[in-house]
Amino acid sequence: MADIAQRFSQNPILVPAQVGPSRPGSKIECLLNPGVFRWEGRTHLLVRVAERPEPQPGRVRVPIMEEGKLKILDWASDDPALNTSDPRGYDYKGEGYLSTLSHLRLFASDDGIAFSPAEQPPLCGEGILETFGIEDCRVTTFEDGRFFLTYTAVSSWGYGVGLRETSDWQTVTHHGLILPPSNKDAAIFERKIGGRYVCLHRPSGVIVGGHYIWMAFSNDLKHWGGHRPVARTRPGMWDGARIGAGAAPIYTERGWLEIYHGADQNSRYCLGALLLDLHEPWKVLARSAEPIMEPLAEYERKGFFGHVVFTNGHLVDGDEITLYYGASDSVICGAKLSLGKILESLG
């Protein structure tokens, strides 16, 4: 049994019914994939809230933002130009769309289990590169109190990595797109290495290449270069079809520990670990042969998109990792993992 996660007995800890939609006529389809940070003594989740228009019989309705206003594309369900085989995204006449529109909302907790909405304003897509929403935000916490947010910015131009910065969660500075399409799953290390900022990211290959984990370097967090690969998919294994980084890696004496997601040919999403060299972090010292966490619980197997555990946020206290994750692309859950046991599993 490879799964070493101790799931919260309270799971799921946040579900759509607990939260109101952002506007009348919208329905929250999923809460998922939170960024995680400690701030002012409390645990905070920056939750991806995926909304769609209220369903109408015989119609497929796709929400997009245009110049700050919600616009609904509306097609007949049986339109032959429409392909809805993947619940997450549709194809209409060769153009890709998302079935839901995501924004990010803050929740706070004293005990890390019972979360309630925070006072701070939500973060929404802004400008032409975020008209299909913003998703799966990693929150990197620097020692000086700055938070850097890397998230998937989606629009008809493709999906890339957006960067925002804040210190107080009221005023948020938008630094634009730091990685162009197709890219997602970017996480900035919380310390510089060799004087440079470092991030993991996940470009996608077309014709050659695949959905692999890469690394990039920066002097100012806004401009990135020196791109180099870190890890590729392993055909036939649990991470055979696509992989991507989770949150910022955890510093350990043995190396940077990165908890990443991998999907197989059936789009079953598990979590595993990469151990990266402390000084040359593009070098993989060890990698999980088996997942450290698999979609086993019912809420991880059934939902909007079943058989998924996906994380992009955790807190670390000594040996204890408190991991927050999206289950079945539907609800938010938590689990505890032992840092030592993960390292042990890597041999």
Next chain:
Amino acid sequence: MADIAQRFSQNPILVPAQVGPSRPGSKIECLLNPGVFRWEGRTHLLVRVAERPEPQPGRVRVPIMEEGKLKILDWASDDPALNTSDPRGYDYKGEGYLSTLSHLRLFASDDGIAFSPAEQPPLCGEGILETFGIEDCRVTTFEDGRFFLTYTAVSSWGYGVGLRETSDWQTVTHHGLILPPSNKDAAIFERKIGGRYVCLHRPSGVIVGGHYIWMAFSNDLKHWGGHRPVARTRPGMWDGARIGAGAAPIYTERGWLEIYHGADQNSRYCLGALLLDLHEPWKVLARSAEPIMEPLAEYERKGFFGHVVFTNGHLVDGDEITLYYGASDSVICGAKLSLGKILESLG
């Protein structure tokens, strides 16, 4: 008749038979897509030389570089796991490969028509990100005598944009991959705009997005950010399937003039023009409704990959643009175009 190019009567000006392969057992399949610059009073072409192993009956043989050595992958032509429907790239068991391995060689000319091999060493793929070769180099000339080379670096990790720098074409500094997969067709402007370096590039969308022209910004040429879109494909038109920048844009009083390539659904490649705002160059002021150059001559219609005119290099002297281009992905040709006529065609 939209085509306003005056082709050289000497076309093609460089063909594979004029050039020797880089090693015994290799065969030059194509000469194509040169970068162009003036240096020491002569016109120089940095030509993409695409080689393949000598053919063997009943076999498909793919060349790749591994640790500086040529390795040949060898499959039976009728292997059902092999797809060779596109002559440029093959698929074997779901992995992408290129049919040829490209490097870059310098040719020089006094008159811009008759070219002979230059003394300087060839540029070859280096490291794990260039094992499938380097292609389609744009040469950006700065006033201080530095040349910056942006090219497509291809490997099993995907294709991205590599950057090299030289002043003397003997010593060449490799700055690594500046844009991760999938990206190509990057051209750096020859002047800063608003204090920053600017480039055009061509990321590819997966699921959402497409093969569109984008722009990025840099303070040091090695790290890029602020990615924003410039132009997208126009369904049903000559540039309906994919577009990409050619060489660095030409400064004019009306705006930056960019000669770009567009392909339609039949992979017929033509050239057109974009006029970009001088100060906000991501703003398109005008765009060719019809191509300014089409594959019309026999050498542009028939070859390794027919119906292609593709440029990534030109020289400008007053109103006269001398454009060098790859025809049918097979041979190198030249043509003259009037800058004024292109601007006129844009209305």
